Amino acid sequence: MSKLDKYLRLDLMPHFACPGCTHGIAWASLVRAIDGLGLDQDRTVMVCAIGCAGRLPIYLNFPSIRTPHGRALSYATGIKLADPTLNVVVFMGDGDAVAIGGNHFIHASRRNIDLTAIVAINEIYGMTGGQYAPTTSFGRKASTAPFGMIEPKLDVCKLAMGAGASFVGRGDAYHVRELTPLISKAINHKGFSVVEIFTNCPTHVGRRSKHKKASQALLEFKDLTVSQAQAKKMTGEDLHGKYVRGILHEEIRPEYVEEYDRITGFKEEGAL
């Protein structure tokens, strides 16, 4: 019995994830962060939508809602505005966050409502059979890119920063120990926070990339990502094609609901 068991719906185990999938690392890191912060389990709402990443809250013992594909952030917005005292965590995959849900992602970043968005990027639509995502690396094969990915890859963190998110961080499933502290900081941040986590999909990406083992993808992350300390020592040329981990952006900006209540003179029902 682990001290984290209380956060899981153990009766639903085993979970559905494929052997070698690292979404579980992202989920476990989130649960550890919640535990470390001592968040009230009854007052922390999990919102997610569709796909492998979107199936998470089923296994987590919190009030949870799985919305239509891509809409998680709009539901989370309504939840937070209806009760700003709730902690609201949104867990999304590539499609939810930046394809079908891309518009919601932009505007959630801009508004700065106090939500935490965890975005697990495995470069693929795993649940539907390995179609390419906006986050698929150029040249990578997918079931709908049999000749290789033609489109450029979308950078989730750059999009979040460009749209105005007040906390943006990145991690990957290889550098596991960095994830829980990063997610904890994101949850503690007052405003809209985004944590992008590179995960792998051995079933679709790994297989089409001729990986011998699921762990090969993790070794790719080791080369693909650099810490901020490493990045500082690198030239622009060296950094080309690399992804910096850690907190990429953090600013104090007025939080939407607090501003709303201040500007509109919001009065709780029954208050004088």
Place this chain on the structure above:
Amino acid sequence: MGKSVLMQGNQAVAEAALAAGVKFCAGYPITPASEAMEILAGKLPAVGGRFIQMEDELASIGAIIGASAVGKKAMTITSGPGFSLMQENLGYASMIEMPIVIYNAQRVGPSTGGATKPQQGDMMQSRWGSHGDSPRIVLCPGTIREAYELTIQAFNLSETYMTPVIIMADQLLAHNRENVVLPEPGSIKLVSRRTDAVPKTEYLPYRVDKTGIPVLPPFGGGYRYNMSGMIHGENGIPDLSAQTIDTCIRRINRKLERYRDDIVRVEHIEKEGAKTAVLVYGSPNRPAKGAVEAAAKLGIPTDFIRPITIWPFPDKEVRAVAERVDKIIVAEMNLGQITDVVRAAVEGRAEVIPFNKVNSMPITVAEILELIKKAVA
């Protein structure tokens, strides 16, 4: 008697929503519905509510479902193009049994159509616009006073039956102004969803008691359950066994069949010796009544029947009229969306005569009177 106020249709909907206890509204600007949203944007904060203008209609309805999951009465406001975008999340609200209210001020035509002109072109969409068999209650106000009353009823029905309710007006009703005598604030019966869930240790969100309606305690209140648009069992967790699929789809729909008589509202004016009836819904209410009165003066008694609840369709009530008369004139501002529903309801007991107007001009007394005269000639 309450006070008399000159009110626009959109205003009546917004004021009624406030009287019903709405605490959250999210919307996206659209003609001819926006005024209702503007009023709520101004008035919600003072009554402990919040408004947000979202990035599109998908997000607007998503946000109100989220707010409703926290136990707040929530609504969105739109017109045809936005209503089309809302179908996805509307089906979701039906599926997870979350009360929400949608106000649709219909405009003319498919696609962008005509923003400032009326039609009743979304009637079938209001019932069947989402994929799958997803239940919803749809109300059609015939006057601005009735729009006020039905908006309150929409919240009551939604909270009672844990299902989305749609108020279908059109541009005529939305933008016209008339004197509305408001009910005394204390005289309005308001309903809120049940909170008497069984203890947490025994609780499953979709294990229903004898009412057949789930009790979904607001998020944050200590009940940790899952809601999902996927077919789910009593525990709210996806399950695609044939038995669960059948139970899930039938149960969410059966609620409305079982409580049909409480949900269905019609206005029926019987005229002794009538051989013809006129059936309308929504804003053609007044010209149809005018034509029936004019026909009576000419010695042609004519029944008037108006579904106020359009879905579930008042088939029994319409059939009863068909037993009394030989012909039923169905006048609609569309190409006959409800005509076939009337035909199915009357099952050949009366001839159904459609009158369909889609040029965006209101149906007139003279047009319906002419049809009545022709029917009895």
